[in-house]
Amino acid sequence: MASYINPEKHKLRTFDSGNLIFPFGGNSSQFKAVANALSNQVSIIQGPPGTGKTQTILNIIANLLVADKSVQVVSNNNSATLNVLEKLSSTSYKLDFLIAPLGCAKNKTAFVESQTGNYPSLAGWKLDMAQQSDLKTKIQNRVHELSAMFSAQERLAQARIDLDSLNLEMKYFDQYLSESELTLPKINFQTGVDIEKIMQLWRECLEFSERNRAISLWFKIKGALLWGIADWSLYKKDIPTITTFLQNLFYHVRRKELTTEIAELDTQLTRTNAKSKMAELTEFSMTYLRAKLFERYGNKNERQMFSQDDLWKNANMVLEEYPIVLSTTFSSCSCLPGVTYDYLIMDEASQVDIATGALAFSCAKNAVVVGDLKQLPNVVTQEIRERCDEIFNSYRLSQDYSFTKNSFLKSICGILCDAPQTLLREHYRCHPKIIGFCNQKFYNNELIIMTEDKGEKDTLAVFKTVEGNHQRGRVNQRQIDVIRNEALPLFGKEQETGIIAPYRAQADAISEQVVDSRVEVDTVHKFQGREKNAILLTTVDNEVTAFSDDPYMLNVAVSRAKKQLGLVVSGNEQPRDSNIGDLISYIEYNNFKIVQSEIRSVFDLLYRQYTDARIAFLKSHPSKKQSVAEVIMYDKIVEILTHYPALYVVIHKPLNAIINDVHLLNDDERKYVRQPNSHLDFLIYSKISKKPIVAIEVDGFNYHKPGTRQHERDKMKNRILDLYGIPLLRFPTNGSEECIKIEQFLTKYATGRL
Secondary structure (H helix, E strand, O other): OHHHHOOOOOOOOEOOOOOOOOOOOOOHHHHHHHHHHHHEOEEEEEOOOOOOHHHHHHHHHHHHHHOOOOEEEEEOOHHHHHHHHHHHHOOOOOOHHHEEEOOOHHHHHHHHHHOOOEOOOOHHHOOOHHHHHHHHHHHHHHHHHHHHHHHHHHHHHHHHHHHHHHHHHHHHHHHHHHHOOOOOOOOOOOOOOOHHHHHHHHHHHHHHHHOOOOOOHHHHHHHHHHOOOOOHHHHHOOHHHHHHHHHHHHHHHHHHHHHHHHHHHHHHHHHOOHHHHHHHHHHHHHHHHHHHHHHHHOOOOEOOOOOOOHHHHOHHHHHHHOOEEEEEOOOHHHHOOOOOEEEEEEOOHHHOOHHHHHHHHOOEEEEEEEEOOOOOOOOOOHHHHHHHHHHHHHOOOOHHHOOOOOOHHHHHHHHOOOOOEEEOOEEOOOOHHHHHHHHHHOOOOOOEEOOOOOOOOOOEEEEEOOOOOOEEOOEEHHHHHHHHHHHHHHHOOOOOEEEEEOOHHHHHHHHHHOOOOOEEEEEHHHHOOOOEEEEEEEOOOOOOOOOOOOHHHHHHHHOOEEEEEEEEEOOOOOOOOOHHHHHHHHHHHHOOOOOOOOEOOOOHHHHHHHHHHHHHHHHHOOOOOOHHHHHHHHHHHHHHHOOOOOEEEEEEEEHHHOEOOOOOOOHHHHHHHHOOOOEEEEEEEEOOOOOEEEEEEEEOOOOOOOOOHHHHHHHHHHHHHHHOOOOEEEEEOOOOOHHHHHHHHHHHHHOOOO
């Protein structure tokens, strides 16, 4: 509490965590989180959905028990702490005799009445010092071995996701090929060509095109003899055909690389017995923990019984017997008055308000704060908001302490900057296609998705009502009809189905009309911390509002679904820059729903690979005329996009790869679009929907000035992009404030003000 109130005066301390045990299993980020918790006075664990927060908390508790420390586990309500109680009470562990579930008066009474005056039989837990020492050695060996295997497990998971994404993009590229009039040579897999060589040939092709030159003899010799693309008929084709062949070759070579890598990693992990080593680690760790608990409790017979009065008169004696205390943050101080716990573990800290969070901090010497800044924050009433704002307007207080603007988790992250933060990255709950949306939209692709896509059908679905004004207040009967008649027949096969609504009125109306013991209906806030095999999300609004489109609510709602996710939405057109709009686009893209659109989706993997290769080449050849301006602008855009994790940028995107339907163009414009060197310098696009957001052109002052041939081309390009609704920002090389203008545009896009 002192460090939180005055971090400059009371610096956070660090410790030697010693050798750690993991009786509840773990992974790379969980191992790191436990180590940080045991070696720092305050540590923060960011735990996105399905990444094993409870498992991590249990491992921290286990190490505290070994060290003979006390711990209070709190959350804003009892549901999170009940997860800890249920796990430790299970027949697999039988550690509930160490827990005092306190907090409210009802819980205290239940605890007092549940005492038996006896200890459980611990005779089988006894080990002598030599046996304990041997176990410690085995545990540390397994930790070391597993730490070396984690990188292979993570890479295997990512390679599978990469392959799934590649296969899906290849379907769209094959569709693009079928619509083109190009005849490509057959790909020969007996060659030794790799991605780097493909990218170099592609780049050189574009350079020939930009200079209006035919490809050189050296290019043909290099491609055929040195790099193994030996079909000589290819080099008789025009540049667009050669370029498209190289793009197609990229996909097939990359797929072969990923398939080979996945097989090798699978073999490596099987050979090293990763699963059996983890099983041994948990077994050795639990045996060691029990041995240490036997030393403390095993030789005692009769157990002291405590009365209601003892909870405040003899609080330290209660804590000696029950070193794990469960409570809400509100009741943390009154559970055992006057007690200072060795450690506090605060779960679901994003839903804890600053006042009760600070109360809990005042009860402990050390703290572990667990939560997720991307999920629902605590709810602040208007009355409290006004009172708090009045205080902050009257005194010069840091906004990091603002009750209305911060959850306790956000406040801690802002104030205790030196406290180590660990992101739990490995996700184990949802189907990859489901959590993939959250990963791209909210977590900047930092999650490692450990679940596997096995080609299941109906994983994602969008159910749209007919267009019209069907909303009445906070109820949309037409969406309820779609749920009953279309969505539930498809998703109702699952034994656990949840229907989530942003408004209580809609949830109540659905509950009245859908009577099925397998279906549970509630609001988003009530579903946080829970999961179902299938989730149906109803948006209610005819056009999404700031409330129904709230990113925190959407992240929670989507990540509740383990196997199937359905979105029930109005058939009215939704804002393209809305979160719900992104989810609709994501589902349609992943379902390979062919939409006859005037604009093609960006070939994400292909052009990102090309962009990386081209920028690397330009940085290594700074003498090239275009390299300096291009690299500077690229670096500026990349820096700006760090604040927009759902957006990417690619360079030299051809117009003919964007414009799908040319009926809006005249003959000259069609000819211009089809030219291989007609491209956009930079294109920022959504990595979720794969749709263009804004094009950026960097114009050399003399080359593009009025009266030049290039200036006329620029006007034509401007008109084409305007016809297809793609915003364009032009920057002359002698201009200024480029970053400000790009940021202003993206701010308008992100806030729906375009």
